[in-house]
Amino acid sequence: MIRVALVAACLTIGLSAVVAQTNPIVERQNTMKSIGAATRDGAAIAKGEAPFDAAKVQAIFKTYSDSAKKMATLFPDGSQTGDKTTAAPKIWEDQAGFKASLAKFDSEASAASAAATDLASFRTGFGNVTKNCGTCHETYRVKR
Numbered sequence: 331m332i333r334v335a336l337v338a339a340c341l342t343i344g345l346s347a348v349v350a351q352t353n354p355i356v357e358r359q360n361t362m363k364s365i366g367a368a369t370r371d372g373a374a375i376a377k378g379e380a381p382f383d384a385a386k387v388q389a390i391f392k393t394y395s396d397s398a399k400k401m402a403t404l405f406p407d408g409s410q411t412g413d414k415t416t417a418a419p420k421i422w423e424d425q426a427g428f429k430a431s432l433a434k435f436d437s438e439a440s441a442a443s444a445a446a447t448d449l450a451s452f453r454t455g456f457g458n459v460t461k462n463c464g465t466c467h468e469t470y471r472v473k474r
């Protein structure tokens with residue numbers, strides 16, 4: 331009996347995990363949108379349009395790191411096409427390279443977060459981390 335209940339529980343957990351991820355394409359696009367929003371906030375600070383705020387800049391870099399970790403799980407087989415994805419086939423052809431690009435983005439965001447104690451250090455770190463956007467998009471995204 332206990333064994334049956336356990337199996338049933340495992341199945342339920344397994345199923346809800348699948349349901350939660352029914353659409354990895356939409357999920358990764360939303361993740362990238364939050365990266366985009368954080369980048370707009372960061373650019374406003376870097377340009378002096380918004381005041382330097384230590385908590386805010388930490389939150390921006392945290393969004394980058396958290397999103398990078400999440401992105402690594404959002405390109406399962408079968409999600410190559412559909413939902414107007416701009417993900418390039420190269421993501422699946424070179425999964426190690428793509429994951430390495432995400433890991434680089436993540437670690438540079440953490441380093442920039444730790445180093446961003448004032449506006450000048452924020453600008454340097456933010457400039458450095460946001461180079462990853464174009465580099466990755468050029469390689470792993472197609473233009474529509």
Ligand code: HEC
Pocket residue numbers: 355358359360362363365366369414415416417418428431432435459460462463464466467470471
């Ligand atoms: C390691 C790779 C990688 C990095 C780094 C990266 N992106 Fe992306 N980005 C992607 C991929 C892949 C897509 C396409 C997702 C899809 O359509 O399935 C994307 C899509 C987007 C989109 C479109 C989302 C939508 O509405 O569909 C925006 C905006 C975006 N990225 C902004 C950024 C910004 C800003 C940065 C840097 C701060 C960044 N990205 C860093 C890989 C990356």
